[in-house]
Amino acid sequence: MSLLALKLAGLLSILFAALVSLRFFAFAYGDEESPGHARVPIPPPEEIAKLPPDGGPRYNRLVFEKSPYLLQHAGNPVDWFPWGDEAFEKAKKEGKPVFLSIGYSTCHWCHVMERESFEDEEVAVLLNREFVAIKVDREEREDVDGVYMEVCLALTGRGGWPLTIVMAPDRRPFYAATYLPKRGGLQGPGLMDVLEGLSRRWKSDRASLLESADGIVRHVTPERAALESGETPALPGKDLLARAAADLAGFYDPEFGGFGRSPKFPAPHNYSFLLSWWHRSGDESARSMATKSLEAMRLGGIFDQVGLGFHRYSTDREWLTPHFEKMLYDQATMTIASVEAFLATGDAFHANVAREVIEYVFRVLRSPDGAFYSAEDADSEGEEGRFYLFTKKELVEILGPDDGGFVASLFGATEEGNYFEERGSGRTGKNILHLETRIDDDGKTVARWASARKKLFEAREKRVHPHLDDKILTSWNGLMISALARAAQALNDDAFAAAGAKAAEFVWTRLRRASDGRLLRRWREGEAAFLGHIDDYAYTIQACLDLYEATFEPVWLERAIVLERDMTRLFADAGAGGYFFDGADGEKLLVRRKEVYDGAIPSGNSVALLTLLRLERMTGERGYGKRAEASLAAFASTVAAGPSAYAQFLVGLDFAVGPTREIVIAGKTPGDDGARAMIRAVRERYLPRKVVLFRPDGEDGALISKLAPYTADQASRGGRATAYVCSNFACLLPTTDVLELKKSLETR
Numbered sequence: 066m067s068l069l070a071l072k073l074a075g076l077l078s079i080l081f082a083a084l085v086s087l088r089f090f091a092f093a094y095g096d097e098e099s100p101g102h103a104r105v106p107i108p109p110p111e112e113i114a115k116l117p118p119d120g121g122p123r124y125n126r127l128v129f130e131k132s133p134y135l136l137q138h139a140g141n142p143v144d145w146f147p148w149g150d151e152a153f154e155k156a157k158k159e160g161k162p163v164f165l166s167i168g169y170s171t172c173h174w175c176h177v178m179e180r181e182s183f184e185d186e187e188v189a190v191l192l193n194r195e196f197v198a199i200k201v202d203r204e205e206r207e208d209v210d211g212v213y214m215e216v217c218l219a220l221t222g223r224g225g226w227p228l229t230i231v232m233a234p235d236r237r238p239f240y241a242a243t244y245l246p247k248r249g250g251l252q253g254p255g256l257m258d259v260l261e262g263l264s265r266r267w268k269s270d271r272a273s274l275l276e277s278a279d280g281i282v283r284h285v286t287p288e289r290a291a292l293e294s295g296e297t298p299a300l301p302g303k304d305l306l307a308r309a310a311a312d313l314a315g316f317y318d319p320e321f322g323g324f325g326r327s328p329k330f331p332a333p334h335n336y337s338f339l340l341s342w343w344h345r346s347g348d349e350s351a352r353s354m355a356t357k358s359l360e361a362m363r364l365g366g367i368f369d370q371v372g373l374g375f376h377r378y379s380t381d382r383e384w385l386t387p388h389f390e391k392m393l394y395d396q397a398t399m400t401i402a403s404v405e406a407f408l409a410t411g412d413a414f415h416a417n418v419a420r421e422v423i424e425y426v427f428r429v430l431r432s433p434d435g436a437f438y439s440a441e442d443a444d445s446e447g448e449e450g451r452f453y454l455f456t457k458k459e460l461v462e463i464l465g466p467d468d469g470g471f472v473a474s475l476f477g478a479t480e481e482g483n484y485f486e487e488r489g490s491g492r493t494g495k496n497i498l499h500l501e502t503r504i505d506d507d508g509k510t511v512a513r514w515a516s517a518r519k520k521l522f523e524a525r526e527k528r529v530h531p532h533l534d535d536k537i538l539t540s541w542n543g544l545m546i547s548a549l550a551r552a553a554q555a556l557n558d559d560a561f562a563a564a565g566a567k568a569a570e571f572v573w574t575r576l577r578r579a580s581d582g583r584l585l586r587r588w589r590e591g592e593a594a595f596l597g598h599i600d601d602y603a604y605t606i607q608a609c610l611d612l613y614e615a616t617f618e619p620v621w622l623e624r625a626i627v628l629e630r631d632m633t634r635l636f637a638d639a640g641a642g643g644y645f646f647d648g649a650d651g652e653k654l655l656v657r658r659k660e661v662y663d664g665a666i667p668s669g670n671s672v673a674l675l676t677l678l679r680l681e682r683m684t685g686e687r688g689y690g691k692r693a694e695a696s697l698a699a700f701a702s703t704v705a706a707g708p709s710a711y712a713q714f715l716v717g718l719d720f721a722v723g724p725t726r727e728i729v730i731a732g733k734t735p736g737d738d739g740a741r742a743m744i745r746a747v748r749e750r751y752l753p754r755k756v757v758l759f760r761p762d763g764e765d766g767a768l769i770s771k772l773a774p775y776t777a778d779q780a781s782r783g784g785r786a787t788a789y790v791c792s793n794f795a796c797l798l799p800t801t802d803v804l805e806l807k808k809s810l811e812t813r
Contacts, residue, residue, distance in 0.1 A: 105140025119144070131589040132202040133534045134170035138179065142189035145200045148209055156197040156234035162267050163236075164196040164260070165213065167228040169204050170534040171390040171440040173449050174244045175227045180447075181247045182256050188247060191257065195264040196231075203228070204439060204538060205587050205595055208647050212654050215285050217241035229256075231263055236655060237278035285656045300694060301701045303345075303722050309708035309715050310342045310351055316709065321383050322358035328388075330378040331362060331395055333402035334667050338712040340409045341719045341753040356406050356415070362399075363418050366497035369453060370476060371521050374425030375399050377443070385499055386484060389443035389450045389531075393430055394666045396422050397544035404548075404555045408751035414505055419552050423561065426545065432537065435567035436575075436588070437545045439538055442531035452528050454484055454495040455521070463524045468517050475514065476500060537588040539576045539597055542568055543604030544666065550611035554748045562615040569608055573624065582631065583650075596651050599644045599669030602632040606676045610683070617735045617759035619768045622683065626772065629680060632673065633692065642692075642699030643670050661700045667713035670696060674717035682727050682756040685775045697721060719754065724793035726755040726810070729779045731766075732786035735759050739786035742803045750810055 105123060107113075113128060120128045120139070126146050128139040138145055146152035156163045166183075168175035182188045192198050203210035203226060213230045217223075220241045231240035240263060249255035254262070266274055313335060316324040323329045336355035343352035362368060365384030367376050375395050376387035400419045407415035430438045445452040457478045461469030477483060478496040504510045549565035552558065576585050576593050584597035584605065609625035612618070635648035638659060646658040646669065661670045674696045681689035697718065704711045728747055732740035740759070747757055760766045760776045770777040781787045785801040790809045797809055 104137060107136050107139060127200060131536070131587075131592050131594065132170070132205050133532075133536060133589075134168060134172075134175075134202040134204075135200055137170060138183060138200050141179070141183045142186055142193075143183050143198050144189075144193045145198050148199055148201050148206055152197050152199050153234055153236065159197070161195065161197050161234070162263065163232045163234060164192055164198045165201065165228075165230040165232060166198070167201040167203050167210050167213065167230070168226045169202055169440075170532065171392070171442040172226050173388065173390065173443045174225075176442075176444055176447075178227050178244055178256075182245070185247060188256060188260075191260050191264075195260065195267075197234075204534075204536070207586075207598055207600075208651065208654060208658075211646060211658055211660070212285065212656055213238060213241070215656070215658070216281060217243065219284055220281070231259075233275060233278055237275070237282050238655075239274045239278040239281065282655060299701070300697050301705065301718055305705060305708055306342060306345070306715055306719055306722070309712070310339065310346075310348065312707075312709035313339060313712075314350065314354065317354050318382065322354075322361035323379075323384070324358075327382045328378050328380050329382065329384065330665065331367070331375060331399055332665075332712070333359075333398040334663050334671075334713040334716070335709075336402045337405055338715050338719070340405050340751070341716055343409065344751060344753055345719060352409060355402075356410055356412070359399075359402060359406050359415060359418070360503070363414075364500040364503065366499040368499075369425070370498040370500070371453075371518055371525055372425065372429075373421045374429070375422065385497060387450075387497070389453055391425075391429075391441040392665075393426070393437050393439050393538075393541045394544050396426050396430070397541070397548040398666060400548035401544075401551055404551050405751065405753075408555055408749070414503065416556055417505070419548075419556065423549065423552060427564070429533070431564075432535070434571055434575075435564065436537045436571040437542050437568060439534040439536050439541060441533055445529045445531045450484065450497075452525070452531050454497060456482065456494040456496065458494070459524075460521075463520055464517050468513070468520075471513065472498075472517050472521070475504070475510070535589065537571070537576075539572055539584055539586055539601040540604045540669075542572055543601070543608040546572075546608035547604070547611040550608070550615040553615045557745070557748070562612065565608070565612055566616065566618075566621075569605075569612055569621070572605060572608075582627070584628070584631070596648055598648070599632070599636045599646050599673065600666075601669075602628055602636065603644075603669040603672040603676060606632065606680075607672050610676060610679055614757050619772060622769075622772055625676070625680065626684070629676070629689070636669075637692070638699070642695030642697075644673055644696070659699075661703060661711060661714055663711055663713040670700065671711065671713035671717060674714060675720055678717060678720045678725075679756050682725055683758060684773045693717075693721060716753070723754060726752060727791045728755060728757045729760055729776050729789040730757070730786060731760045731762065731776075731779050731781040731789070733762055733781070737786060739801070743786050743788050743806055746803050746807050747810065752810065 107128065116124065116128060120126050124139050125141060125144050127135040130136060130147055135147060153163065201209050214224050214228060216230065216238045217228055225243045227244055229242045229245060230238050232238040245256040245259060247255050247257055249258045313324065318324065324335065336359060339351040339355040342348060361384050365379065367379045367384045367387040369376065374391050377390045377392055377395060378388050380386045380388060400422045403415045403419040426437065429441060432438060443449045455478060457473050457480050460473050460478055464472060476498040478498065480494060482494040482496050484495040484497050504514065546565040546569050549561045553562035576588055577583065578585060584601050585593040586595040586597045586601055606625045606628045609621045613621035635650065636644040638645060643659055646660055660668050662668055663671055674693055677689045677693035681687065700714065704714055708715060730740055730743050734740065735744060758769060758773060758776060760769045760779055762781050779789045782799060782801055787799050787801050788806045789799050790797045800806055
């Protein structure tokens with residue numbers, strides 16, 4: 066979500082006050098403990114094929130979709146449509162407004178709103194009679210979600226999911242909120258209140274609603290998005306990096322790590338930036354902020370101490386009580402940050418965190434074909450966190466009195482429990498396991514905990530598991546592939562690279578349209594669908610470059626070059642620089658957005674910037690650098706207004722400012738003893754501004770020389786692996802001495 070939208074919130078509240086008498090709310094408060102609820106089971110494909118177009122009496126049109134989120138709502142009494150022309154044509158023909166609800170399958174408050182409202186017959190009768198209702202999976206249609214989230218931010222000053230929008234049949238919105246209870250109370254109106262009020266207004270005063278919609282559209286038009294470019298400013302430099310580091314220091318929580326108070330999100334790209342700033346400046350406080358925060362998260366309740374992997378975020382300052390869903394992108398980005406922390410400190414604690422997260426991903430989120438599923442839900446049996454919590458009594462029953470007491474003491478479990486719902490009502494006796502301090506320096510404690518953990522894990526596996534969202538998203542797989550490739554290099558584990566390559570092959574063969582190579586966004590049950598966005602391209606290019614550096618197989622560099630060519634053709638803003646979120650061949654929405662804000666995951670523009678710079682250094686092709694400079698110029702003023710909100714973009718800026726290192730190792734094969742030693746010398750160091758190529762001797766080197774012509778004369782010398790190192794537009798003499806190579810890498 067762009068900073069621009071947040072800045073507009075105050076202005077828009079004034080502009081629209083005279084136009085709209087309705088108040089716009091975005092609620093996020095808890096419900097009473099919810100009993101489990103059974104969704105209508107989805108029939109097998111052969112039975113679905115026999116259903117009428119509207120789904121019949123038991124289902125609605127969502128039964129024909131592949132999205133796990135849409136299928137969760139296929140048995141609702143609401144007459145849901147998927148996003149598409151059919152719904153809008155119906156609304157236009159019948160003269161009804163459109164009710165748009167956006168969420169995702171592992172979203173806790175989406176489940177609450179479904180239980181309270183969308184499974185409720187009274188709500189369904191009103192929605193079906195007065196509106197045309199559309200459901201969207203934000204993870205499938207991030208383009209649609211992004212446009213209407215901008216609307217919600219502008220109108221309410223906040224956003225989140227479930228996202229609730231009401232609009233005219235021509236797709237102009239005039240109402241926005243997030244979660245709404247069925248009926249209102251002290252905190253504002255409920256869904257029924259809103260629907261009844263909007264229905265009356267639509268019939269009696271439609272002109273004012275449409276006038277409001279016009280005002281909203283004017284503030285999210287392509288012209289306004291283009292303001293992010295403006296007149297081309299001077300390219301940003303090191304001073305902006307220093308400002309961002311200072312800003313982050315101002316937000317830093319020195320007691321518990323992380324930024325702000327609560328809720329706290331992992332935001333691993335913040336730590337990537339801080340580590341790169343430490344490497345550039347020598348500022349030890351920047352490295353300390355990163356490593357302390359990463360350590361605190363691993364010890365806290367946000368990390369699943371029994372089953373491994375990170376939960377979505379912490380609801381409190383201390384990292385104790387998480388929102389329990391587990392997202393693939395969090396596992397990927399936390400792995401990357403942990404690997405970087407290991408390289409920057411040499412502390413094996415961070416290397417072990419990366420291995421633990423990968424273990425979880427392989428066990429739970431890896432598909433039989435090697436690609437990666439999207440997420441695990443926060444809820445099981447209708448209750449958030451139920452799967453993960455233990456009473457002290459349960460610990461003793463599972464482990465016996467001695468080990469049960471040991472684990473309770475080690476992980477802060479008490480008879481009273483430490484888990485409380487968001488509204489403050491206690492869950493008596495239930496505990497989130499967390500550590501007060503590291504235990505990795507005590508071998509006896511580590512061994513005892515490992516034995517106890519195995520028993521707790523086996524006992525927990527017998528519980529009802531949270532829902533698994535088994536759709537495969539191109540962009541998130543790109544992030545996980547990068548994480549595996551980087552872990553393979555830093556941790557010297559070829560199995561990680563092999564797993565990443567298998568997932569990348571899945572993306573290349575199943576999520577690219579055969580007719581023209583167009584990347585698609587989602588795969589599920591044998592179907593690839595929806596045009597990929599800028600993040601699908603940028604993350605996949607990044608994954609290919611990381612895989613190349615992990616394996617030195619030229620095919621990955623070739624594929625990165627092919628995908629970059631398509632990315633530029635489909636997404637580049639040739640006039641103002643940077644990349645649009647949607648491709649030129651995509652659906653025409655209210656606005657063709659161009660984002661750079663780094664939220665829960667880095668923006669496509671931020672990742673694209675760094676991939677362009679890496680491609681320029683790897684291939685010597687200046688065109689990549691020119692496109693990177695255009696992006697830097699396009700977003701310079703936006704980033705300068707609040708640099709700490711653009712941490713991943715600043716990682717790219719750090720690379721652009723340099724000095725970078727271009728390292729070519731020439732030899733027989735990467736597995737040759739001499740070459741392996743040189744590769745290891747590079748990989749064991751934290752070098753955030755480097756690219757590495759391997760040029761095989763003889764005919765095998767011809768392909769790399771074709772992709773990177775400057776390597777044509779960089780061959781091994783005297784039959785020994787040889788390193789060529791260039792930095793800051795100057796090259797050192799080639800060396801066959803590993804110690805000499807290490808020495809050349811020591812300076813910042």
